[in-house]
Amino acid sequence: xxxxxxxxxxxxxxxxxxxxxxxxxxxxxxxxxxxxxxxxxxxxxxxxxxxxxxxxxxxxxxxxxxxxxxxxxxxxxxxxxxxxxxxxxxxxxxxxxxxxxxxxxxxxxxxxxxxxxxxxxxxxxxxxxxxxxxxxxxxxxxxxxxxxxxxxxxxxxxxxxxxxxxxxxxxxxxxxxxxxxxxxxxxxxxxxxxxxxxxxxxxxxxxxxxxxxxxxxxxxxxxxxxxxxxxxxxxxxxxxxxxxxxxxxxxxxxxxxxxxxxxxxxxxxxxxxxxxxxxxxxxxxxxxxxxxxxxxxxxxxxxxxxxxxxxxxxxxxxxxxxxxxxxxxxxxxxxxxxxxxxxxxxxxxxxxxxxxxxxxxxxxxx
Amino acid sequence: xxxxxxxxxxxxxxxxxxxxxxxxxxxxxxxxxxxxxxxxxxxxxxxxxxxxxxxxxxxxxxxxxxxxxxxxxxxxxxxxxxxxxxxxxxxxxxxxxxxxxxxxxxxxxxxxxxxxxxxxxxxxxxxxxxxxxxxxxxxxxxxxxxxxxxxxxxxxxxxxxxxxxxxxxxxxxxxxxxxxxxxxxxxxxxxxxxxxxxxxxxxxxxxxxxxxxxxxxxxxxxxxxxxxxxxxxxxxxxxxxxxxxxxxxxxxxxxxxxxxxxxxxxxxxxxxxxxxxxxxxxxxxxxxxxxxxxxxxxxxxxxxxxxxxxxxxxxxxxxxxxxxxxxxxxxxxxxxxxxxxxxxxxxxxxxxxxxxxxxxxxxxxxxxxxxxxxxxxxxxxxxxxxxxxxxxxxxxxxxxxxxxxxxxxxxxxxxxxxxxxxxxxxxxxxxxxxxxxxxxxxxxxxxxxxxxxxxxxxxxxxxxxxxxxxxxxxxxxxxxxxxxxxxxxxxxxxxxxxxxxxxxxxxxxxxxxxxxxxxxxxxxxxxxxxxxxxxxxxx
Numbered sequence: 060x061x062x063x064x065x066x067x068x069x070x071x072x073x074x075x076x077x078x079x080x081x082x083x084x085x086x087x088x089x090x091x092x093x094x095x096x097x098x099x100x101x102x103x104x105x106x107x108x109x110x111x112x113x114x115x116x117x118x119x120x121x122x123x124x125x126x127x128x129x130x131x132x133x134x135x136x137x138x139x140x141x142x143x144x145x146x147x148x149x150x151x152x153x154x155x156x157x158x159x160x161x162x163x164x165x166x167x168x169x170x171x172x173x174x175x176x177x178x179x180x181x182x183x184x185x186x187x188x189x190x191x192x193x194x195x196x197x198x199x200x201x202x203x204x205x206x207x208x209x210x211x212x213x214x215x216x217x218x219x220x221x222x223x224x225x226x227x228x229x230x231x232x233x234x235x236x237x238x239x240x241x242x243x244x245x246x247x248x249x250x251x252x253x254x255x256x257x258x259x260x261x262x263x264x265x266x267x268x269x270x271x272x273x274x275x276x277x278x279x280x281x282x283x284x285x286x287x288x289x290x291x292x293x294x295x296x297x298x299x300x301x302x303x304x305x306x307x308x309x310x311x312x313x314x315x316x317x318x319x320x321x322x323x324x325x326x327x328x329x330x331x332x333x334x335x336x337x338x339x340x341x342x343x344x345x346x347x348x349x350x351x352x353x354x355x356x357x358x359x360x361x362x363x364x365x366x367x368x369x370x371x372x373x374x375x376x377x378x379x380x381x382x383x384x385x386x387x388x389x390x391x392x393x394x395x396x397x398x399x400x401x402x403x404x405x406x407x408x409x410x411x412x413x414x415x416x417x418x419x420x421x422x423x424x425x
Numbered sequence: 426x427x428x429x430x431x432x433x434x435x436x437x438x439x440x441x442x443x444x445x446x447x448x449x450x451x452x453x454x455x456x457x458x459x460x461x462x463x464x465x466x467x468x469x470x471x472x473x474x475x476x477x478x479x480x481x482x483x484x485x486x487x488x489x490x491x492x493x494x495x496x497x498x499x500x501x502x503x504x505x506x507x508x509x510x511x512x513x514x515x516x517x518x519x520x521x522x523x524x525x526x527x528x529x530x531x532x533x534x535x536x537x538x539x540x541x542x543x544x545x546x547x548x549x550x551x552x553x554x555x556x557x558x559x560x561x562x563x564x565x566x567x568x569x570x571x572x573x574x575x576x577x578x579x580x581x582x583x584x585x586x587x588x589x590x591x592x593x594x595x596x597x598x599x600x601x602x603x604x605x606x607x608x609x610x611x612x613x614x615x616x617x618x619x620x621x622x623x624x625x626x627x628x629x630x631x632x633x634x635x636x637x638x639x640x641x642x643x644x645x646x647x648x649x650x651x652x653x654x655x656x657x658x659x660x661x662x663x664x665x666x667x668x669x670x671x672x673x674x675x676x677x678x679x680x681x682x683x684x685x686x687x688x689x690x691x692x693x694x695x696x697x698x699x700x701x702x703x704x705x706x707x708x709x710x711x712x713x714x715x716x717x718x719x720x721x722x723x724x725x726x727x728x729x730x731x732x733x734x735x736x737x738x739x740x741x742x743x744x745x746x747x748x749x750x751x752x753x754x755x756x757x758x759x760x761x762x763x764x765x766x767x768x769x770x771x772x773x774x775x776x777x778x779x780x781x782x783x784x785x786x787x788x789x790x791x792x793x794x795x796x797x798x799x800x801x802x803x804x805x806x807x808x809x810x811x812x813x814x815x816x817x818x819x820x821x822x823x824x825x826x827x828x829x830x831x832x833x834x835x836x837x838x839x840x841x842x843x844x845x846x847x848x849x850x851x852x853x854x855x856x857x858x859x860x861x862x863x864x865x866x867x868x869x870x871x872x873x874x875x876x877x878x879x880x881x882x883x884x885x886x887x888x889x890x891x892x893x894x895x896x897x898x899x900x901x902x903x904x905x906x907x908x909x910x911x912x913x914x915x916x917x918x919x920x921x922x923x924x925x926x927x928x929x930x931x932x933x934x935x936x937x938x939x940x941x942x943x944x945x946x947x948x949x950x951x952x953x954x955x956x957x958x959x960x961x962x963x964x
Contacts, residue, residue: 134766207947211954216701216765220901221947227898228943231936346898350703350773357770390781397774401767402760 083365084282091115091275095268102264109335110379112267114372115274116332121355121371122277122364123324128353129362130285131317132297133214137222139349140229141197141322145329146339147233148196150246151180152189153257153334157250159184166248167241177239186253193330194323201322202315209311209318214300223346230344245340252334263335270331274368277324281364293317354393358400360407370407451477451485454507457522460496460536461503467542471549472577478552479581490553492522493546496536504533548574552582561592568599575606580615601630608638616643617653624657627664627808635661668808673927679816679885681923682823685916686881687900688907689830690874692915695904696847697867700758700768704776705900706893708746708872712879713888714783715742717792724795732797735818735880742876750872754865762864776893783890792888800884815884822881826874830912833870843867899926899939906946908956917957922946 094111102108120142127133154165155176168176183189204225208218236242249257256262284290295303296310304310333339342348351374359370374393381389404410451474459470474481474489481489495501495510502509502519509519509530518529538546551570558564564586571578583603590596607619620638623631635658643650691705702708716738723734753775761768796815803813834840842863845853854860886892903922907914922942929938950956 128766132766134769136769204947207951211951213950213954216695216699216769217905217950217954219766219769220701220905221950224898224902224943224946228936228940231939235936346894347777350770353770354773357767387781387785390777394774394778394781397770397777398757401771401774402757405764405767 081282081286081363081365083363084278087365087368088275088278091271091278095271095275098264098268098271102260105260105263108263108267112263112270112335113332114375115267115270116328116335117355117375118368118371119270119274119277119328119331120325120352121359121367122274122281123321123328124352125356125361125364125367126281126285126324127318127321128356129364129367130290130293130297131314132300133314133318134219134353135222135321136219136346136349136353137224137226138321138325138352139344139346140222140226141201141325142329142332142352143229143233143339143343144197144200145193145326146333146343147240147246147329148183148189148193148326149330149333150249150339151183151240152186153249153252154246155180155184155189156186156253160251160254163250165246167244167246171236171239179239190330193326197322197326198319201319205315205318209314223349226344226349227346230341230346233341233344241340243341245338245342247338247340249334249337257334257337266331266335270335273327273331277327278364278368281324285364289313289317354397358396358407360409363407363409366407366409369409373408451481451489453485453488453523456489457492457508460492460501461508464539464542467536467538468545471542471545474549475552475577475582476579478556479579479585483557486553486557488522490550490557493550493553496538497543497546497550499535501536502530502533503536504528504530509533544574548577552578555586556582556589561595564590564592565595565598568595568602572602575602576609578606580607580610604631605634608634609641613643613647613650616650620653620657624660627661627668629665629809632658632661632665664808668810671807671810673931675810675812675816677924677927678920679819680927681920682820683878683882683885684896684900684903684923685919686819686823686826686878687875687896688903688915688919689826689912690871690878691900692904692907692909692912693830693834693843693874694868694871696909696911697843698758698762698864699765700762701765701772701901701904702871703769703772703897704753704779705871705875706895706897707776707779708750708875708893709879709882710783710888710890710893711749711779712742712746712876713883713892714787714792714879715745715876716880716883717794717888720795731795732799734795735797735800735883738880738883739877742880743873744876746876746879747869747873750875751865751869753872754868758868759861759864780890780893787890789890794883794888796884819881819885822877826877827912827916830870830874834912839863839866839870843870902943902946906949906956911956914957 098108098111120138123141124135124138127135158164158176164173164176183192204222208214208221213221232238233240234243240246251257252262252266285293292303292308292313296308296313300310329343355370355374356367357370358374359368360366374396377392378389381392400407456470456474459466459473462470471493474493478486491510492501492508499514500511500516500519502511507524508522509528510522511519511530516530518527520526521528547570551567554567555564555571556567558567568586571582580603583599583606587596587599587603590599604619604623607615608623610616610619620635623635635654638644638654639658641650644654645651687705687709690708691702694700694702694705716735719738719741720731720734723731723737753772757771757775758768761771798814800815800818803811803817805811832840834843842853842858843866845856845858846860846863846867850860882888882892886895899922903915903918906922907916907918925942925945926935926938929941933941
């Protein structure tokens with residue numbers, strides 16, 4: 060393993076160099092751009108547009124998890140928390156914006172018998188503030204939790220379990236009705252987006268195009284990140300953290316930085332997701348949903364950004380189709396798929412097509 | 426010689442005072458005449474009956490009840506002498522109330538009732554029903570009537586009703602009513618005695634009842650009353666605080682035992698193989714379903730022994746779930762020992778599969794369990810603290826499991842092997858231990874413990890396919906806090922988490938309790954990342 064870390068830090072050589080120019084990611088970015096252009100030129104039926112937009116949001120979420128799991132070896136079973144932070148802040152913005160324009164208070168506020176929105180909703184009707192708040196909040200929560208965990212060298216399965224407890228507790232918290240965030244019913248009935256009526260074809264297409272473009276941008280930039288010196292440090296940290304630390308690198312700072320970045324990307328996915336489905340409720344914080352994100356990544360191909368995107372789209376596409384066509388069978392298919400991938404295809408479905416862009420030093424114990 | 430004589434005299438007087446009250450029978454003719462008399466007499470009769478109610482014979486009460494019922498139902502007819510009982514209103518003839526002879530009702534008049542007389546008659550009817558009602562429902566109805574005019578009912582009536590009552594719930598109600606009546610009685614001596622009586626059996630309701638008396642005018646004016654009340658209230662409050670404290674400890678203990686049962690298997694598996702089994706909650710669910718299967722088998726084959734099904738389920742649930750665990754290990758997990766994070770996903774897939782399998786084959790409804798006597802009800806121990814049998818069952822079960830597991834780990838060859846592999850897998854393998862086989866057996870043991878937890882949960886929780894996810898996060902926290910591979914650490918952590926949850930819950934709610942406990946665990950791991958009792962081992 061010692062050679063692995065030195066090679067990692069020095070940068071790939073020989074066959075590995077090709078990996079930096081990742082045709083899979085390039086192809087996916089191109090596909091996203093083409094799809095966005097296609098939607099603008101000749102939009103298909105709105106529900107298809109909407110489904111495509113949701114898939115793009117899920118793909119962003121999968122990329123965010125792959126960044127920490129595949130490249131840093133940190134499996135978060137609580138990424139739903141950051142997704143939900145983005146989603147909730149976005150929903151708050153949509154409701155506050157609607158209330159400011161129409162003067163009608165959201166349903167749950169009336170249900171609680173309040174005369175106005177709670178004080179901490181102030182200013183959320185301004186989109187830029189809400190956007191910054193969502194990302195900052197996700198980053199802050201990730202920072203505090205990450206600092207506490209990485210500083211005391213909590214990692215591996217321990218970290219996964221504690222992150223799962225975190226999302227579970229957040230779910231319990233959001234189920235309460237007195238938080239001013241909709242309680243168990245969540246928030247729905249968003250009237251307007253930037254002044255346009257929600258659900259009109261233009262808005263649906265716009266949202267889907269925005270999600271696709273964001274996915275392309277996230278994919279390209281994270282690809283640049285993992286190909287850079289920092290990316291090589293990430294891989295080294297994943298493969299042998301002790302050795303990297305002995306070589307004088309601060310692995311805590313590295314992990315914390317990437318962890319916060321990943322959380323913010325997940326929040327971005329939440330921001331894009333909520334206006335497309337038109338609802339957010341505490342069920343996005345269910346531990347099962349957070350595990351499912353890891354399942355997308357594992358199925359698509361761990362440690363390859365393109366694999367995460369493919370996994371998210373494949374699993375969610377199947378889910379869209381099958382949970383309508385045969386709802387009873389879907390859990391069995393999902394669990395079978397997971398077991399198949401975990402046992403037979405340790406690198407995900409990309410193993411099927413013999414895709415091996417990763418140099419041998421990436422194969423390691425995870 | 427004078428002093429004893431005086432005492433004897435006093436005793437005789439006392440006896441003379443009490444004996445006539447017992448002996449006096451109801452003057453039936455006068456009572457009948459009162460009911461047929463004018464308005465004043467119609468009130469005097471029933472009120473006299475209520476006053477004397479505690480001492481009348483059952484025959485007299487039944488007689489009075491017949492008359493009162495007839496009067497209230499307009500079936501009483503009043504000739505010049507005596508009273509007639511008709512079968513229905515306006516019947517041509519009826520039975521004489523005193524002799525039973527049939528007499529024509531033509532020249533008799535029907536008595537007229539006003540509102541005031543009606544109240545007195547209703548109270549008297551209630552008193553009779555309370556004292557002579559054939560079943561608890563009739564007596565409870567009588568009590569409800571009496572309660573409305575409790576100030577006019579003497580203590581002797583309630584005392585007699587309480588002493589004769591066979592239904593435990595109704596008896597408690599009557600006792601409470603008698604105490605409340607005595608507490609507000611105009612007789613100061615009786616009030617003081619009532620305060621002492623209430624203070625003697627402390628409970629939350631007793632405390633509220635006494636506290637309400639502080640607003641009584643006598644509290645300000647009568648120093649003796651004030652002193653007695655303050656003393657009684659202090660005694661009750663102290664007892665209630667102690668009782669509530671005991672209840673918190675008891676609830677914490679029972680919650681901790683369930684947490685321990687759920688976490689023990691998890692801890693063994695995690696300590697040995699570094700695998701967190703996300704399907705552990707579903708293994709618990711399978712244990713509960715196995716218990717249900719045993720119950721149904723008893724119902725079919727040996728209905729007479731149904732009460733014993735919980736004990737019969739212990740080996741069945743352990744064996745069945747251990748088998749499932751061994752199969753899961755052999756088919757899936759043994760390929761994943763070098764990839765612990767992947768084993769998380771694999772066990773999650775297993776849990777998803779098991780939940781949906783049970784959902785599809787058996788259904789999503791809650792299972793109905795027969796509750797044998799040893800897991801239903803409880804015994805009030807002190808103040809408001811009730812020892813409920815189902816929780817005691819869980820605590821005893823967890824204690825027995827702990828003892829047995831420790832025995833296996835400390836005293837058997839398998840336990841020795843498990844400890845050796847947990848501490849240093851490579852060295853154990855070098856010494857010739859079949860580590861893979863030990864892994865499999867240990868996984869079976871851990872899974873079987875989850876099955877046992879399922880048995881213990883049956884009398885307490887609702888059993889359905891989704892039950893496993895309810896407390897799985899808590900048991901993970903227990904394992905992480907307790908330290909890898911240490912059963913004692915798991916025990917201490919379970920007690921700590923269970924106790925903290927129960928202590929914080931009344932102050933800030935269940936959700937806040939969970940949040941506080943989780944934050945506490947994360948902070949604790951800052952200081953001791955390996956948990957409370959980390960087993961020293963080489964990695």
